[in-house]
Amino acid sequence: MLLGTVLLAILLVGQGVTTFRNILVAKFPVIKPVLVSACATLGCKLELPAQIDSLSIETGELQSLGANAFTLSTLLRNQSDLTQAWPNIELALTDGNDKTLLRRVVVPSEYLPKGTVTAKGFAARSEQAVKLTFEVKQIKASGYRIAIFYP
Secondary structure, eight states: OHHHHHHHHHHHHHHHHHHTHHHHHHHOGGGHHHHHHHHHHHTOOOOOOOOGGGEEEEEEEEEEOSSSEEEEEEEEEEOSSSOBOOOEEEEEEEOTTOOEEEEEEEOHHHHSOTTOOGGGOBOTTEEEEEEEEEEOOSOOOOEEEEEEEOO
C-alpha cells in the first residue's frame, strides 16, 4: 500500500512538472538541463511560456495611406515577470455594421523588426511597437479590430 502511494505521488509530481515545464524553466533556469533530458526521453519539448493574459495591446491605430494602402500601428506589452512567446496578431477589417470583411493573421516574423530572434521571446515587463503597411483591394472597410492570440 505504501509503495503504491509513493509511486502515485511520484507520478503526480512528474505530471505536474511535465504540464508546467515551460513556466518552471522560465522561473528556475537551473532545472532546464534536467527537463531537456526528460523531454528528450518523453517526447515533449520546452518552449517559452505562452500566457496570453500577461500580454496586452496598449494602442492601435489604422491609417489610410491612399486608396488601397493602410498602416496599422500598435504597441504590445508583456506585463509578466517572465519572458513570453511572441503572439500572433489578428487584424480584421470591418464594414459599418462591424461585420468582418477581411481577416488576416500576422505572425511574429512578419511584424517584428528584421534581425529579431523570435526564439528569445518577448522580454518580461517590456513593450514592442508594431507597424504594418499593407494593401487592400476591392474592399471598403470602415473599421477594424485587432487581437493577439497563441495558435
